[in-house]
Amino acid sequence: MALPEETYYAAIKAGLSRKWHLRRAKRKATQSLLVHSLNVMSIADSITGILGEFDRDLITILSAAFIHDAAKAKTEAQEVLSNGKGVFLHKDSNVISDGEFASILEEIGVKNDEAVIECIALARAMEESEGITHLTDMLKKSPKNPKLIDIIMLADELAGIRELSDSRSPKLERTLNKLGLHLYYYKVSMVRGILTQILHRSLIKTIKEKGGIPVSYYSYGTLFISKTPIADPTEKEIRGALENEISEYISNIDPIRIGKAIFGRITETVIIAPELLFVSRETIGAFWKYIGDQRFALNPQLPPTGTQREKWMRLIKKKYALEDPQLIEEKFKEVRAILYLTQVMKEVYKLSLKNDEAENLITDSICEDLGLQKSEAMSLIPKLWKVSHITSADDGLSIYHELAASPVLSKLRRTEVVEKLRRVYSKITVSIFDKNLAKARFPISDVAELLVGEIEKPLLISYKDLAKEIFENYAEGKRKAKGGVSCALCSNVPFEEAAASLIGESEIFTNLVEGGTCLGGKNKVKICKLCCYEAKMRSIFLKNPEETIFVFPQVQIGAQVNGVWQQTMEHLLSAQSNGIRALQETEAWADIILRQKLDEKNVEAFKLIVEKSKNWRIGTITRYLEDNYDLESPEEFLDLFGIPNENGGYKSYRELSTAVVEGQIKLPTEIENKLQAYSRDTARFTAKMDAPNYVMLMVSGLRWRRGKIEESDTAYFLRKMFLGAVLARLFLASVTFSNIPFEIKFPTPVAGYLEVPRKIGLTNVYSELEIKEWISLEQLDEVLSRVAALILIEEVLRRETNVGKDALFALSKELPGRILNQYLQASGNLHNRYLVKLINTWTKPDN
Amino acid sequence: MSRPYIYIQTEKESTADPEKTKNLKEDVVQNLFEYLEDYQPERGGDSKSSLMGPVGKLLSSVSSGRFENKDAIVGYVVNIHSNASTKPLSQVACDHLKRAIDSLQQLKELVTERMWLRILREIDYAVFLKQYERVSTFGTPRKEVKK
Numbered sequence: 003m004a005l006p007e008e009t010y011y012a013a014i015k016a017g018l019s020r021k022w023h024l025r026r027a028k029r030k031a032t033q034s035l036l037v038h039s040l041n042v043m044s045i046a047d048s049i050t051g052i053l054g055e056f057d058r059d060l061i062t063i064l065s066a067a068f069i070h071d072a073a074k075a076k077t078e079a080q081e082v083l084s085n086g087k088g089v090f091l092h093k094d095s096n097v098i099s100d101g102e103f104a105s106i107l108e109e110i111g112v113k114n115d116e117a118v119i120e121c122i123a124l125a126r127a128m129e130e131s132e133g134i135t136h137l138t139d140m141l142k143k144s145p146k147n148p149k150l151i152d153i154i155m156l157a158d159e160l161a162g163i164r165e166l167s168d169s170r171s172p173k174l175e176r177t178l179n180k181l182g183l184h185l186y187y188y189k190v191s192m193v194r195g196i197l198t199q200i201l202h203r204s205l206i207k208t209i210k211e212k213g214g215i216p217v218s219y220y221s222y223g224t225l226f227i228s229k230t231p232i233a234d235p236t237e238k239e240i241r242g243a244l245e246n247e248i249s250e251y252i253s254n255i256d257p258i259r260i261g262k263a264i265f266g267r268i269t270e271t272v273i274i275a276p277e278l279l280f281v282s283r284e285t286i287g288a289f290w291k292y293i294g295d296q297r298f299a300l301n302p303q304l305p306p307t308g309t310q311r312e313k314w315m316r317l318i319k320k321k322y323a324l325e326d327p328q329l330i331e332e333k334f335k336e337v338r339a340i341l342y343l344t345q346v347m348k349e350v351y352k353l354s355l356k357n358d359e360a361e362n363l364i365t366d367s368i369c370e371d372l373g374l375q376k377s378e379a380m381s382l383i384p385k386l387w388k389v390s391h392i393t394s395a396d397d398g399l400s401i402y403h404e405l406a407a408s409p410v411l412s413k414l415r416r417t418e419v420v421e422k423l424r425r426v427y428s429k430i431t432v433s434i435f436d437k438n439l440a441k442a443r444f445p446i447s448d449v450a451e452l453l454v455g456e457i458e459k460p461l462l463i464s465y466k467d468l469a470k471e472i473f474e475n476y477a478e479g480k481r482k483a484k485g486g487v488s489c490a491l492c493s494n495v496p497f498e499e500a501a502a503s504l505i506g507e508s509e510i511f512t513n514l515v516e517g518g519t520c521l522g523g524k525n526k527v528k529i530c531k532l533c534c535y536e537a538k539m540r541s542i543f544l545k546n547p548e549e550t551i552f553v554f555p556q557v558q559i560g561a562q563v564n565g566v567w568q569q570t571m572e573h574l575l576s577a578q579s580n581g582i583r584a585l586q587e588t589e590a591w592a593d594i595i596l597r598q599k600l601d602e603k604n605v606e607a608f609k610l611i612v613e614k615s616k617n618w619r620i621g622t623i624t625r626y627l628e629d630n631y632d633l634e635s636p637e638e639f640l641d642l643f644g645i646p647n648e649n650g651g652y653k654s655y656r657e658l659s660t661a662v663v664e665g666q667i668k669l670p671t672e673i674e675n676k677l678q679a680y681s682r683d684t685a686r687f688t689a690k691m692d693a694p695n696y697v698m699l700m701v702s703g704l705r706w707r708r709g710k711i712e713e714s715d716t717a718y719f720l721r722k723m724f725l726g727a728v729l730a731r732l733f734l735a736s737v738t739f740s741n742i743p744f745e746i747k748f749p750t751p752v753a754g755y756l757e758v759p760r761k762i763g764l765t766n767v768y769s770e771l772e773i774k775e776w777i778s779l780e781q782l783d784e785v786l787s788r789v790a791a792l793i794l795i796e797e798v799l800r801r802e803t804n805v806g807k808d809a810l811f812a813l814s815k816e817l818p819g820r821i822l823n824q825y826l827q828a829s830g831n832l833h834n835r836y837l838v839k840l841i842n843t844w845t846k847p848d849n
Numbered sequence: 850m851s852r853p854y855i856y857i858q859t860e861k862e863s864t865a866d867p868e869k870t871k872n873l874k875e876d877v878v879q880n881l882f883e884y885l886e887d888y889q890p891e892r893g894g895d896s897k898s899s900l901m902g903p904v905g906k907l908l909s910s911v912s913s914g915r916f917e918n919k920d921a922i923v924g925y926v927v928n929i930h931s932n933a934s935t936k937p938l939s940q941v942a943c944d945h946l947k948r949a950i951d952s953l954q955q956l957k958e959l960v961t962e963r964m965w966l967r968i969l970r971e972i973d974y975a976v977f978l979k980q981y982e983r984v985s986t987f988g989t990p991r992k993e994v995k996k
Contacts, residue, residue, distance in 0.1 A: 817970070818974065819975055819981075826896065830895040835985045838981060838982045838985055
């Protein structure tokens with residue numbers, strides 16, 4: 003017999019081939035038959051694990067659990083389920099024969115006759131007698147071990163719980179008592195993203211420590227079973243666990259990522275996430291390294307024209323007696339870079355306690371590292387703290403002059419001066435951190451306290467206190483009325499003015515500002531502390547994502563099936579580390595869908611994406627090499643790393659990159675690793691699944707851009723809808739988009755595979771595709787293949803003619819013959835059967 | 850100063866049964882497509898009009914209201930066919946043509962003027978799609994052009 007893990011994959015394959023993912027499991031279209039069957043399998047697995055005495059029967063239990071609702075795949079059953087009326091017998095041998103059960107069992111690796119008979123008997127015996135035929139079936143072949151029926155029945159009942167707070171029923175209690183098990187769950191009130199994942203993680207850990215075994219995950223909670231009753235954890239316990247979890251989470255993030263997230267813009271808010279700067283010495287190092295790599299430090303540009311340019315030129319010329327414009331420009335670069343670095347240092351200093359100790363530390367450090375006298379340093383430092391990006395040329399030049407006159411800096415060249423100063427500033431920042439002089443630290447306990455307030459079960463606060471707290475929050479918000487009485491995203495106590503990028507630039511998403519006004523300038527709304535930290539945490543992984551996508555379980559996902567999600571996510575992430583735009587290549591996904599390669603354990607699918615991403619990968623490597631290796635020729639690069647150059651004759655980095663992608667050249671491991679990090683950042687996609695309850699994906703670069711032209715909104719929404727449907731199919735889950743970047747999701751019942759992104763222009767397209775608010779369980783494959791065909795039609799036309807930015811949407815409304823005529827006029831090709839096939843798939847999905 | 854009034858006169862809603870319209874439309878497309886089996890252009894081209902042959906002419910003459918009489922339309926198309934096709938018109942193809950024109954006339958009776966033009970456009974491109982599909986699968990039966 004197969005191993006349990008293989009049984010899961012075999013079950014998914016068997017279910018997909020029978021289209022169980024398009025069939026309902028229950029009357030409400032919230033969960034597909036495939037997901038339900040897998041959940042029952044998974045929960046039965048967990049129950050067997052906790053009981054411990056039926057390990058030998060595990061495969062039998064799993065297989066019987068998977069087939070227990072097989073008859074529901076039949077058309078008659080689906081009609082009854084979708085009409086919501088009538089009764090359908092689904093255990094009766096007149097409805098589903100032993101042969102049908104046996105063929106599914108064979109596919110999932112149960113071939114032994116005895117085991118097959120036992121599985122079928124278990125599957126049939128799971129429900130109370132449905133009639134005389136069912137009763138005869140049950141009497142004819144009753145399971146050898148009746149206790150196994152209880153396990154699968156309990157699993158089925160648990161898999162049927164739609165709402166955690168309704169998880170108690172007399173029938174369920176009876177089955178639990180029979181097996182000597184207890185049920186426990188926790189629930190949170192909203193889904194924020196990363197912070198809620200951390201909350202889930204710490205709650206799961208706490209309950210596990212109390213003996214609970216997680217059996218299934220909901221987006222807003224987790225269901226546990228245990229041998230002994232579990233007492234609610236106390237607030238102190240949860241807070242402790244949460245604080246540990248947050249600190250562990252932050253310390254495990256790559257410091258380079260944090261370093262990047264701290265910096266905003268030199269001309270705006272320089273340090274946008276001050277709390278993240280003083281996380282560790284490594285983050286400080288990474289931050290200053292990132293600053294040193296910025297263009298303003300490496301190569302600041304003199305304004306090409308205007309009075310500013312003339313002023314700088316005149317002053318430098320006068321002060322340093324320089325005539326050659328090139329030398330003047332070179333001097334300008336040094337001055338400007340030093341001023342910018344000093345400006346950043348000033349912002350860092352603002353985050354310290356600014357007491358005598360901090361000032362002494364800075365003075366000592368400057369004296370020691372720049373070789374200045376204490377009196378000189380003491381007169382210089384106050385001037386340094388006045389530097390900003392609008393410092394006038396006169397002042398800037400005099401500050402520079404004083405600083406650069408130090409014995410250490412005066413002997414160095416421009417790049418060395420900048421590097422030296424960066425190191426000095428980095429050292430000062432580390433000292434501030436080491437001596438505990440930092441004011442801004444990540445408020446772990448604050449965040450933990452606020453997150454605890456989002457737990458609905460166990461309720462840690464009495465109803466009276468809760469009502470009082472809600473009123474006080476409101477009153478406090480009211481007192482600081484400017485910017486809203488509550489957080490624009492989650493209605494908590496407002497804390498900070500939000501940047502428009504967090505909450506959408508239009509007023510339509512909030513009623514806290516005047517109607518018809520755009521957010522910006524003084525017209526701002528406020529958000530709460532948690533929303534603020536959520537935004538900062540997300541920016542560590544991807545700044546300003548174009549889309550935030552949530553993959554939620556179809557009601558729930560069994561603990562063991564969760565591994566399938568994990569694996570899919572790892573595939574996506576490893577693809578992008580290898581320089582593949584795993585999510586943005588919608589054409590590749592369209593191709594995969596039409597070639598029906600989606601179910602082959604993802605490997606074949608990803609091969610196709612690799613092929614389609616080839617050009618992008620070549621571009622990424624070229625950019626990386628150009629940015630990092632300022633050498634005369636690619637040949638020089640090869641010599642530098644001792645890479646054998648057998649084919650020779652690479653005229654450009656692009657040619658070299660093509661050879662790398664085609665496998666003709668192998669780059670050294672150190673460059674490969676750096677390239678992976680570079681690809682990961684440029685791919686602009688990230689997926690977070692820090693807790694098993696849901697996946698959050700952030701993606702940019704989905705909308706195509708050519709020069710100044712970018713894809714229109716309507717066309718983009720259609721593409722986005724397709725991506726959502728692909729993700730739903732990949733994860734076999736429900737997908738929903740955030741309308742605004744940091745939208746908080748409140749647990750709402752899912753109603754299919756994808757909550758379609760709404761756009762007025764798309765109403766007709768959606769009605770053509772027969773989609774309402776959700777892509778229902780039954781529709782997914784049809785919608786996927788139709789839109790996939792449309793995307794590929796656009797690709798074919800784009801190759802021949804200039805189709806414009808709205809092409810995808812325009813094509814969706816066009817007569818098929820007219821699309822063909824457009825192609826014929828552009829190409830003169832009378833024999834494109836591929837295009838005809840695509841058009842037929844788009845217009846006539848049944849054929 | 851008096852202001853000019855703008856009247857929007859809405860067209861009378863079509864009372865046509867959508868199912869019947871759809872069937873007639875499909876009937877026209879199918880018959881025209883089958884008729885085109887007999888059309889083998891003397892000089893093939895890579896354009897829609899060369900693929901559509903007399904059908905394009907038929908549809909434009911119907912839309913312009915050039916002919917009202919069924920026989921006149923048939924005669925017009927047969928004349929174009931005999932001038933442009935290397936294959937003479939068979940009885941079967943002629944019957945298809947007549948049936949298509951019949952259905953077209955029935956359609957015209959059923960629908961409003963605006964819908965009529967839209968339907969003609971749909972028929973035009975539907976026949977073209979089918980014809981392209983046929984050509985891309987079986988190739989164009991073109992006659993070699995003598996140089």
